[in-house]
Amino acid sequence: MASATHGDHFGACPVLTVTSLEVRRGGIGLLRDLSFELSPGQTALVTGANGSGKTSLLRVLAGLAVPAAGRIDWHGKTPHRLPPEDRGDIAYLGHRDGLKRELTVDENLRFCRSFWKGRGAVEPLIAELRLEACRHRYVRRLSAGQRRRVALACLRLKPARLWLLDEPLTNLDARGTDVVIEWLGRHAAEGGVAVVSTHRPQRLATAASIEVAL
Amino acid sequence: MLDVVLHILRRDLRLAFRRWSELATPLIFFVIIASLFPLAATPDEAQLRSIGAAVIWMSALLSSLLALDGLFRADSEDGSMEQLILAPAPLGLVVLAKIVAHWAVSGVPLLVLAPLVAMSFYLPLAALPELIAALALATPTLSVLAAVGAALTVSLRAGGTIIGLLILPLTGPVLIFGTRATELAALGESVAGPLYLLASLAVLAVSLGPLIAAAAVRTALE
Amino acid sequence: MNEILGMGGHGPYVWSAYGVTLVVMVYNAWAAYRHQANALARLQQAGAEQETRAKPTVRQIG
């Protein structure tokens, strides 16, 4: 599905530009002088050893944290100063799934969809991720892989054009990984932008346009 | 804007009732503290009546502090707090909704329990409506203060232990006006003064508190 | 002289109050100086380690 000219047919004007970004965490400089830009339809793959700042970079891009120096520009705005109505545009999936353990899969998905004013129906997602069996089970009873898939379903429910995925493939089996790759392709095809950090770059290389090695 | 509050409210209330044991602990804590006082003091009626107001209000204060200790910690541990911070809704409103949900399950039951405990402290029946009114005005302030404490310590391992140290000095005014209202009620005098003061504290807390708590959560989880 | 010391019978209270104040002030002055001296001392032996973090590289794959 990946094609070399993936990003071009959306017009090359970049929507996400990162210029000379510096990220510090806990007083330690993690990341220095990082610049890249992504146009609609492009996906960046963030690779690097543990502690190289992959997670911190994604949290800064999401607006959860503030960079020590440099600028991030998403459609002319800075993520950590986005007004609430624009925040639906960025979807962040961290190491933790962001699901309430005492709610069932269904309840979690419905809450995510209504709270994020999302689009798309819940039913096809549940079918696609083969979650029908555990749909009414409490999230705390699911396996890590199933929880990851529910978190990915939440991601799809959000109307976000920018996906920030922190190692989405953890705990996923082969089938789950294929779904992630397929979704990334579809997201890019729809003109979405994604920044994905991973320890297995070769699995996701097909879906990526640029690689950011920290 | 209101749907944001409703979604969070519905979700948090559903969560609270799913773990009802966590819900009941602060209320039982309230009754236990109140009933330990006679053991510590004397069973004598006159003395208990004189310290009754203080006992009720101290127990209410400590139980509401305990009830909101884990308000943000549960969400920050499973990652849903990050999603709430990034959600397309003002974080202050989200935090207010969470405080209202937790107040409903910890503050409101106090309005039922406190009169029962007050009666056991020989408070005259006529004074109970005023006690309920005073508690109804004071518990929001206590919930907001406890929420600010919970937000400040959300990312700390031993966060729960220092909430008391941070927040109890700030509950002084509520304690003063609350006990005064109950004493005046016991004497049958008009309770308007302290009630107005409690109401003004509640308005200040409910308007500023969620903003500070939201900033604290965002900063602590940065 | 001794009626000044006596302080009209309140001597012990007045002098203990002033004594405590003096002690607290002197301690704080010493603590402030030590606070700065410590910072300087710690700087000298801990030649602050330089962070040499490689510059990230961005390359095309797509």
Next chain:
Amino acid sequence: MNAVPIRRRLWRAFHRLGSPPYVYRLAGRLSPWLGVTSCVLLAVGAFWGLVLAPPDYLQGDSFRIIYIHVPSAYLSMGGYVLMAVAAAIGYIWRMKLAHGLAVCVAPLGAWFTALALVTGGIWGKPTWGTYWEWGDARLMFELLLLFLYIGYMVLRMSFDDREKADRVSALLAVVGVVNVPIIHYSVEWWTTLHQGPTLIREGGPSITMDMLIPLLIMLAGFSLFFGWLLCKRLQGEILRRESRTRWVRTLAAEAGA
């Protein structure tokens, strides 16, 4: 059109206050002056208050404790407000130096609050017969203020990342400073209810002029002393926070040589 330079000069002055080396040198230059004048003022004030000023007709000489109790009470409250303002500036404009100032004010403020409590307690003995008079609104307020200081310092110490410690404790300082007037008046309101011994109201029986002058001198002496210690602590804090910068390493080298 000289309005523009003044505004620009003010802005540049404020801006320069943000640069650590400038503030470090400024504190260095100020502290000897503050130190000397505060000691002189304290000596003169103490001598005047203890010896020259007339005893109070009601309480006799125990009244002289006012010359150290009132200044430390003022510093305890002023210190908290200064700490909260510095922390708020640090939080809003992300100025590390403002957080540094807040860190230095906290222990000093706490010490002077404790001092106000102790001197207030000692003063209470000859006048009310007990070291701790619950009915005294001022002592009660100072006690709660001490808890606020301790709460701020404990919260700050429980974070290992300094930047997060700065920002979260800044919010607590803001919450605290909003509550300080509320606590002050509710405690005042509380004491009028319970009719504690009202022999000493704020400032006591009408202070005659020759009692007021030593009090003002002591107030000035205490404040300058506070400023002096603040400069010293701020210098230490700047060195600790800027330990990686070049100007600090050259400074350390010079000091070491």
